[in-house]
Amino acid sequence: MRILLAGATGTLGKAVHEALRARGHEIVTASRKGSDISVDITEPESIRAMYEKAGRVDAVANAAGWVPWKPLTELGPDDVLAGLRGKAFSQVELVRQGAASAAEDASFTLVTGVLSRDPVLTGSMASLANGAIEAFVRAAAIELPHRQRINVVSPTVFTESMPAYGEIFVGFQPVPVAAAARAYVRSIEGRQTGRVYVVE
Amino acid sequence: MRILLAGATGTLGKAVHEALRARGHEIVTASRKGSDISVDITEPESIRAMYEKAGRVDAVANAAGWVPWKPLTELGPDDVLAGLRGKAFSQVELVRQGAASAAEDASFTLVTGVLSRDPVLTGSMASLANGAIEAFVRAAAIELPHRQRINVVSPTVFTESMPAYGEIFVGFQPVPVAAAARAYVRSIEGRQTGRVYVVE
Secondary structure: OEEEEEOOOOHHHHHHHHHHHHOOOEEEEEEOOOOOEEOOOOOHHHHHHHHHHHOOOOEEEEOOOOOOOOOHHHOOHHHHHHHHHHHHHHHHHHHHHHHHHOOOOOEEEEEOOHHHOOOOOOOHHHHHHHHHHHHHHHHHOOOOOOOOEEEEEEEOOEHHHHHHHOOOOOOOOOEOHHHHHHHHHHHHHOOOOOEEEEEO | OEEEEEOOOOHHHHHHHHHHHHOOOEEEEEEOOOOOEEOOOOOHHHHHHHHHHHOOOOEEEEOOOOOOOOOHHHOOHHHHHHHHHHHHHHHHHHHHHHHHHOOOOOEEEEEOOHHHOOOOOOOHHHHHHHHHHHHHHHHHHOOOOOOOEEEEEEEOOEHHHHHHHOOOOOOOOOEOHHHHHHHHHHHHHOOOOOEEEEEO
Protein backbone atom coordinates (compact mmCIF):
# COMPACT_ATOMS: atom_id res chain seq x y z
CA MET A 1 0.00 0.00 0.00
CA ARG A 2 0.94 3.61 -0.45
CA ILE A 3 0.64 5.16 3.02
CA LEU A 4 0.80 8.80 4.09
CA LEU A 5 2.32 9.04 7.59
CA ALA A 6 1.93 12.36 9.38
CA GLY A 7 4.11 13.02 12.41
CA ALA A 8 6.70 10.69 10.96
CA THR A 9 9.70 12.12 12.84
CA GLY A 10 8.59 11.69 16.47
CA THR A 11 9.17 8.72 18.78
CA LEU A 12 5.92 7.06 17.71
CA GLY A 13 6.13 8.17 14.08
CA LYS A 14 9.57 6.62 13.58
CA ALA A 15 8.38 3.32 15.04
CA VAL A 16 5.27 3.31 12.85
CA HIS A 17 7.42 4.11 9.81
CA GLU A 18 9.72 1.19 10.60
CA ALA A 19 6.82 -1.23 11.21
CA LEU A 20 5.05 -0.28 7.96
CA ARG A 21 8.28 -0.40 5.93
CA ALA A 22 8.98 -3.89 7.35
CA ARG A 23 5.59 -4.92 5.95
CA GLY A 24 6.65 -3.79 2.48
CA HIS A 25 4.52 -0.64 2.22
CA GLU A 26 5.50 2.53 0.41
CA ILE A 27 5.54 5.37 2.97
CA VAL A 28 5.14 9.06 2.19
CA THR A 29 6.25 10.92 5.31
CA ALA A 30 4.96 14.29 6.51
CA SER A 31 5.86 16.47 9.48
CA ARG A 32 6.82 20.05 10.29
CA LYS A 33 10.34 19.40 8.97
CA GLY A 34 12.59 16.53 7.96
CA SER A 35 9.98 14.56 5.97
CA ASP A 36 8.99 14.11 2.33
CA ILE A 37 6.24 16.72 2.81
CA SER A 38 6.28 19.66 5.22
CA VAL A 39 2.97 20.08 7.05
CA ASP A 40 1.43 21.86 10.03
CA ILE A 41 -1.62 19.71 10.82
CA THR A 42 -3.21 22.50 12.88
CA GLU A 43 -3.67 24.50 9.66
CA PRO A 44 -6.35 23.26 7.22
CA GLU A 45 -4.59 24.93 4.28
CA SER A 46 -1.35 23.12 5.11
CA ILE A 47 -3.25 19.80 5.23
CA ARG A 48 -4.82 20.59 1.85
CA ALA A 49 -1.38 21.20 0.35
CA MET A 50 -0.06 17.99 1.92
CA TYR A 51 -2.79 15.86 0.34
CA GLU A 52 -2.22 17.56 -3.01
CA LYS A 53 1.50 16.75 -2.88
CA ALA A 54 0.95 13.19 -1.61
CA GLY A 55 -1.44 12.22 -4.39
CA ARG A 56 -3.75 9.24 -4.00
CA VAL A 57 -2.96 7.10 -0.95
CA ASP A 58 -4.37 3.83 0.36
CA ALA A 59 -4.00 4.75 4.02
CA VAL A 60 -3.43 7.79 6.19
CA ALA A 61 -1.71 7.30 9.54
CA ASN A 62 -1.16 10.06 12.06
CA ALA A 63 1.33 10.03 14.92
CA ALA A 64 1.30 13.79 15.61
CA GLY A 65 -0.54 15.85 18.17
CA TRP A 66 0.28 18.52 20.71
CA VAL A 67 -1.47 19.74 23.85
CA PRO A 68 -0.32 21.99 26.69
CA TRP A 69 0.61 20.22 29.96
CA LYS A 70 -0.39 22.41 32.90
CA PRO A 71 -2.32 22.16 36.16
CA LEU A 72 -6.02 22.78 35.54
CA THR A 73 -6.01 25.96 37.60
CA GLU A 74 -3.11 27.41 35.57
CA LEU A 75 -4.72 26.90 32.16
CA GLY A 76 -5.94 29.96 30.27
CA PRO A 77 -8.60 29.98 27.54
CA ASP A 78 -5.84 30.08 24.91
CA ASP A 79 -4.40 26.86 26.32
CA VAL A 80 -7.76 25.14 26.00
CA LEU A 81 -8.18 26.30 22.42
CA ALA A 82 -4.59 25.29 21.60
CA GLY A 83 -5.11 21.83 23.04
CA LEU A 84 -8.30 21.30 21.08
CA ARG A 85 -6.65 22.59 17.91
CA GLY A 86 -3.39 20.68 18.38
CA LYS A 87 -4.80 17.17 18.81
CA ALA A 88 -8.57 17.18 18.10
CA PHE A 89 -9.31 19.67 15.32
CA SER A 90 -6.07 18.70 13.53
CA GLN A 91 -6.98 15.01 13.39
CA VAL A 92 -10.59 15.68 12.36
CA GLU A 93 -9.21 17.81 9.51
CA LEU A 94 -6.86 15.01 8.43
CA VAL A 95 -9.89 12.73 8.08
CA ARG A 96 -12.36 15.26 6.72
CA GLN A 97 -10.03 16.41 3.94
CA GLY A 98 -8.46 13.01 3.36
CA ALA A 99 -11.83 11.36 2.81
CA ALA A 100 -12.18 13.30 -0.43
CA SER A 101 -8.77 12.45 -1.91
CA ALA A 102 -7.76 9.06 -0.52
CA ALA A 103 -8.62 5.72 -2.14
CA GLU A 104 -12.19 4.44 -1.92
CA ASP A 105 -11.10 1.75 0.54
CA ALA A 106 -8.56 3.91 2.37
CA SER A 107 -8.12 3.70 6.13
CA PHE A 108 -7.39 6.47 8.60
CA THR A 109 -5.48 5.67 11.77
CA LEU A 110 -5.35 8.42 14.40
CA VAL A 111 -3.63 8.67 17.77
CA THR A 112 -4.88 9.35 21.30
CA GLY A 113 -3.62 7.87 24.56
CA VAL A 114 -4.35 6.44 27.98
CA LEU A 115 -5.43 9.78 29.47
CA SER A 116 -8.86 9.56 27.87
CA ARG A 117 -9.64 6.82 30.40
CA ASP A 118 -7.07 7.25 33.17
CA PRO A 119 -6.07 10.86 33.87
CA VAL A 120 -2.89 12.24 35.44
CA LEU A 121 -2.10 15.62 37.00
CA THR A 122 -1.43 18.36 34.38
CA GLY A 123 -2.94 16.14 31.66
CA SER A 124 -6.48 17.54 31.38
CA MET A 125 -5.94 18.95 27.90
CA ALA A 126 -4.61 15.58 26.70
CA SER A 127 -7.66 13.89 28.24
CA LEU A 128 -9.96 16.42 26.55
CA ALA A 129 -8.44 15.92 23.08
CA ASN A 130 -8.10 12.14 23.42
CA GLY A 131 -11.72 11.73 24.47
CA ALA A 132 -12.83 13.91 21.59
CA ILE A 133 -10.98 11.85 18.99
CA GLU A 134 -11.99 8.44 20.35
CA ALA A 135 -15.68 9.41 20.16
CA PHE A 136 -15.18 11.05 16.76
CA VAL A 137 -13.63 7.85 15.39
CA ARG A 138 -16.71 5.86 16.40
CA ALA A 139 -18.89 8.47 14.67
CA ALA A 140 -16.80 8.86 11.51
CA ALA A 141 -16.74 5.07 11.08
CA ILE A 142 -20.45 5.11 10.17
CA GLU A 143 -20.18 8.19 7.93
CA LEU A 144 -17.03 7.82 5.85
CA PRO A 145 -17.81 7.45 2.14
CA HIS A 146 -17.31 4.31 0.04
CA ARG A 147 -15.50 1.60 1.98
CA GLN A 148 -13.21 3.92 3.90
CA ARG A 149 -12.35 2.95 7.48
CA ILE A 150 -11.10 4.72 10.59
CA ASN A 151 -9.49 3.58 13.85
CA VAL A 152 -7.42 5.10 16.60
CA VAL A 153 -4.41 3.81 18.52
CA SER A 154 -4.57 4.71 22.22
CA PRO A 155 -1.34 3.71 23.94
CA THR A 156 -0.14 4.26 27.49
CA VAL A 157 3.23 5.97 28.03
CA PHE A 158 6.13 4.53 26.02
CA THR A 159 9.18 2.97 27.61
CA GLU A 160 11.22 5.22 25.32
CA SER A 161 9.40 8.33 26.64
CA MET A 162 9.88 7.62 30.35
CA PRO A 163 12.98 9.86 30.62
CA ALA A 164 10.83 12.81 29.46
CA TYR A 165 7.37 11.88 30.84
CA GLY A 166 8.20 9.51 33.71
CA GLU A 167 7.39 12.04 36.43
CA ILE A 168 3.94 12.67 34.93
CA PHE A 169 3.19 8.97 34.46
CA VAL A 170 4.67 7.85 37.74
CA GLY A 171 3.58 4.32 38.62
CA PHE A 172 2.38 3.54 35.11
CA GLN A 173 3.63 0.41 33.38
CA PRO A 174 5.08 1.69 30.09
CA VAL A 175 4.93 -0.20 26.79
CA PRO A 176 7.58 -0.29 24.05
CA VAL A 177 6.69 2.11 21.25
CA ALA A 178 6.94 -0.88 18.87
CA ALA A 179 3.76 -2.28 20.48
CA ALA A 180 1.84 0.86 19.48
CA ALA A 181 3.33 0.67 15.99
CA ARG A 182 1.95 -2.86 15.65
CA ALA A 183 -1.54 -1.51 16.38
CA TYR A 184 -1.14 0.82 13.37
CA VAL A 185 -0.33 -2.23 11.23
CA ARG A 186 -3.47 -3.99 12.54
CA SER A 187 -5.60 -0.94 11.79
CA ILE A 188 -4.20 -0.47 8.28
CA GLU A 189 -4.03 -4.09 7.13
CA GLY A 190 -7.16 -5.29 8.99
CA ARG A 191 -10.76 -4.58 8.03
CA GLN A 192 -12.01 -3.19 11.36
CA THR A 193 -13.48 0.28 11.61
CA GLY A 194 -14.49 2.48 14.53
CA ARG A 195 -12.06 0.67 16.82
CA VAL A 196 -9.98 2.13 19.65
CA TYR A 197 -6.81 0.01 19.78
CA VAL A 198 -5.81 0.24 23.44
CA VAL A 199 -2.09 -0.54 23.88
CA GLU A 200 -1.27 -1.03 27.56
CA MET B 1 -27.72 25.39 48.11
CA ARG B 2 -27.29 28.39 45.87
CA ILE B 3 -26.94 26.95 42.35
CA LEU B 4 -25.98 28.67 39.09
CA LEU B 5 -27.81 26.99 36.19
CA ALA B 6 -26.54 27.82 32.69
CA GLY B 7 -28.75 26.94 29.76
CA ALA B 8 -31.78 27.30 31.99
CA THR B 9 -34.32 28.00 29.25
CA GLY B 10 -33.94 24.88 27.06
CA THR B 11 -35.83 21.61 27.31
CA LEU B 12 -33.24 20.12 29.66
CA GLY B 13 -32.54 23.35 31.52
CA LYS B 14 -36.20 23.88 32.43
CA ALA B 15 -36.45 20.32 33.76
CA VAL B 16 -33.26 20.72 35.80
CA HIS B 17 -34.55 24.03 37.14
CA GLU B 18 -37.80 22.38 38.22
CA ALA B 19 -36.04 19.39 39.84
CA LEU B 20 -33.63 21.60 41.79
CA ARG B 21 -36.37 23.99 42.89
CA ALA B 22 -38.41 21.01 44.11
CA ARG B 23 -35.44 20.10 46.31
CA GLY B 24 -35.55 23.55 47.89
CA HIS B 25 -32.45 25.04 46.29
CA GLU B 26 -32.01 28.68 45.33
CA ILE B 27 -31.41 28.81 41.55
CA VAL B 28 -29.66 31.62 39.67
CA THR B 29 -30.48 31.09 36.00
CA ALA B 30 -28.29 32.05 33.04
CA SER B 31 -28.79 31.78 29.29
CA ARG B 32 -28.56 33.92 26.17
CA LYS B 33 -31.86 35.59 27.06
CA GLY B 34 -34.80 35.18 29.40
CA SER B 35 -32.78 34.32 32.54
CA ASP B 36 -31.50 36.15 35.63
CA ILE B 37 -28.13 36.57 33.90
CA SER B 38 -27.48 36.88 30.18
CA VAL B 39 -24.50 34.78 29.04
CA ASP B 40 -22.88 33.40 25.90
CA ILE B 41 -20.90 30.42 27.21
CA THR B 42 -18.76 30.30 24.06
CA GLU B 43 -17.19 33.63 25.12
CA PRO B 44 -14.79 33.53 28.09
CA GLU B 45 -15.41 37.22 28.84
CA SER B 46 -19.17 36.58 29.00
CA ILE B 47 -18.58 33.69 31.43
CA ARG B 48 -16.38 35.95 33.58
CA ALA B 49 -19.15 38.54 33.76
CA MET B 50 -21.71 35.82 34.59
CA TYR B 51 -19.69 34.57 37.57
CA GLU B 52 -19.17 38.13 38.77
CA LYS B 53 -22.91 38.79 38.69
CA ALA B 54 -23.81 35.43 40.23
CA GLY B 55 -21.54 35.84 43.25
CA ARG B 56 -20.48 32.85 45.31
CA VAL B 57 -22.38 29.67 44.42
CA ASP B 58 -22.40 26.15 45.88
CA ALA B 59 -22.93 24.41 42.56
CA VAL B 60 -22.71 25.13 38.85
CA ALA B 61 -24.94 23.15 36.51
CA ASN B 62 -24.86 23.44 32.75
CA ALA B 63 -27.57 22.35 30.34
CA ALA B 64 -26.34 24.33 27.32
CA GLY B 65 -24.26 23.32 24.33
CA TRP B 66 -24.47 23.66 20.58
CA VAL B 67 -22.87 21.71 17.73
CA PRO B 68 -23.57 21.65 13.99
CA TRP B 69 -25.50 18.62 12.68
CA LYS B 70 -24.22 17.73 9.21
CA PRO B 71 -22.99 14.72 7.28
CA LEU B 72 -19.24 14.26 7.84
CA THR B 73 -18.45 14.96 4.20
CA GLU B 74 -20.35 18.27 4.29
CA LEU B 75 -18.56 19.67 7.33
CA GLY B 76 -16.10 22.52 6.81
CA PRO B 77 -13.24 23.47 9.15
CA ASP B 78 -15.38 26.25 10.61
CA ASP B 79 -18.05 23.69 11.55
CA VAL B 80 -15.47 21.62 13.42
CA LEU B 81 -14.18 24.65 15.29
CA ALA B 82 -17.75 25.79 16.05
CA GLY B 83 -18.68 22.36 17.43
CA LEU B 84 -15.60 22.24 19.64
CA ARG B 85 -16.24 25.80 20.85
CA GLY B 86 -20.00 25.35 21.34
CA LYS B 87 -19.97 22.28 23.58
CA ALA B 88 -16.36 21.46 24.63
CA PHE B 89 -14.42 24.73 25.06
CA SER B 90 -17.51 26.40 26.56
CA GLN B 91 -17.93 23.77 29.28
CA VAL B 92 -14.21 23.65 30.08
CA GLU B 93 -14.35 27.45 30.51
CA LEU B 94 -17.35 27.15 32.86
CA VAL B 95 -15.28 24.86 35.06
CA ARG B 96 -11.91 26.58 34.70
CA GLN B 97 -13.29 30.00 35.60
CA GLY B 98 -15.84 28.71 38.10
CA ALA B 99 -13.20 26.83 40.09
CA ALA B 100 -11.76 30.18 41.18
CA SER B 101 -15.01 31.79 42.33
CA ALA B 102 -17.32 28.97 43.48
CA ALA B 103 -17.45 27.59 47.02
CA GLU B 104 -14.60 25.38 48.23
CA ASP B 105 -16.88 22.36 48.10
CA ALA B 106 -18.76 23.41 44.95
CA SER B 107 -19.76 20.89 42.32
CA PHE B 108 -19.83 21.29 38.56
CA THR B 109 -22.32 19.28 36.52
CA LEU B 110 -21.85 19.34 32.75
CA VAL B 111 -23.83 17.83 29.91
CA THR B 112 -22.93 15.45 27.06
CA GLY B 113 -25.07 12.73 25.51
CA VAL B 114 -25.36 9.24 24.11
CA LEU B 115 -23.42 10.05 20.93
CA SER B 116 -20.09 9.80 22.72
CA ARG B 117 -20.66 6.04 22.82
CA ASP B 118 -23.29 5.34 20.17
CA PRO B 119 -23.08 7.58 17.09
CA VAL B 120 -25.78 8.53 14.58
CA LEU B 121 -25.56 9.94 11.06
CA THR B 122 -24.86 13.74 11.02
CA GLY B 123 -23.84 13.61 14.70
CA SER B 124 -20.04 13.47 14.45
CA MET B 125 -19.56 16.92 15.97
CA ALA B 126 -21.79 15.99 18.91
CA SER B 127 -19.76 12.80 19.36
CA LEU B 128 -16.52 14.81 19.22
CA ALA B 129 -17.62 17.33 21.85
CA ASN B 130 -19.28 14.76 24.11
CA GLY B 131 -16.21 12.53 24.12
CA ALA B 132 -14.01 15.53 24.90
CA ILE B 133 -16.10 16.55 27.91
CA GLU B 134 -16.52 13.07 29.37
CA ALA B 135 -12.73 12.55 29.37
CA PHE B 136 -12.17 16.09 30.66
CA VAL B 137 -14.51 15.45 33.60
CA ARG B 138 -12.48 12.40 34.63
CA ALA B 139 -9.30 14.54 34.43
CA ALA B 140 -10.67 17.63 36.17
CA ALA B 141 -11.98 15.47 39.03
CA ILE B 142 -8.40 14.83 40.18
CA GLU B 143 -7.27 18.44 39.71
CA LEU B 144 -10.04 20.69 41.01
CA PRO B 145 -8.92 22.68 44.06
CA HIS B 146 -10.16 22.21 47.65
CA ARG B 147 -13.08 19.75 47.79
CA GLN B 148 -14.66 20.79 44.51
CA ARG B 149 -16.28 18.04 42.46
CA ILE B 150 -17.26 17.52 38.83
CA ASN B 151 -19.60 15.13 37.01
CA VAL B 152 -21.39 14.98 33.69
CA VAL B 153 -24.89 13.88 32.74
CA SER B 154 -24.95 11.92 29.48
CA PRO B 155 -28.54 11.23 28.44
CA THR B 156 -29.96 9.61 25.33
CA VAL B 157 -32.56 11.54 23.32
CA PHE B 158 -35.48 12.93 25.33
CA THR B 159 -39.08 11.89 24.79
CA GLU B 160 -39.85 15.62 24.66
CA SER B 161 -37.29 16.12 21.86
CA MET B 162 -38.51 13.33 19.58
CA PRO B 163 -40.65 15.68 17.43
CA ALA B 164 -37.47 17.64 16.58
CA TYR B 165 -34.80 14.90 16.70
CA GLY B 166 -36.76 11.73 16.09
CA GLU B 167 -35.50 11.25 12.54
CA ILE B 168 -31.88 11.50 13.68
CA PHE B 169 -32.40 9.13 16.63
CA VAL B 170 -34.62 6.71 14.76
CA GLY B 171 -34.98 3.44 16.67
CA PHE B 172 -33.62 4.89 19.92
CA GLN B 173 -35.62 4.41 23.12
CA PRO B 174 -36.04 7.97 24.44
CA VAL B 175 -36.09 8.91 28.12
CA PRO B 176 -38.20 11.62 29.79
CA VAL B 177 -36.15 14.77 30.35
CA ALA B 178 -37.08 14.50 34.03
CA ALA B 179 -34.84 11.41 34.24
CA ALA B 180 -31.85 13.47 33.15
CA ALA B 181 -32.81 16.21 35.60
CA ARG B 182 -32.69 13.65 38.42
CA ALA B 183 -29.09 12.85 37.46
CA TYR B 184 -28.24 16.54 38.03
CA VAL B 185 -29.75 16.26 41.51
CA ARG B 186 -27.63 13.15 42.20
CA SER B 187 -24.50 14.92 40.98
CA ILE B 188 -25.15 18.07 43.02
CA GLU B 189 -26.38 16.52 46.27
CA GLY B 190 -24.16 13.42 46.18
CA ARG B 191 -20.45 13.29 46.91
CA GLN B 192 -19.28 11.53 43.73
CA THR B 193 -16.74 13.12 41.42
CA GLY B 194 -15.42 12.24 37.96
CA ARG B 195 -18.63 10.35 37.17
CA VAL B 196 -20.45 10.10 33.85
CA TYR B 197 -24.16 9.72 34.73
CA VAL B 198 -25.51 7.75 31.78
CA VAL B 199 -29.29 8.24 31.45
CA GLU B 200 -30.75 5.71 28.98
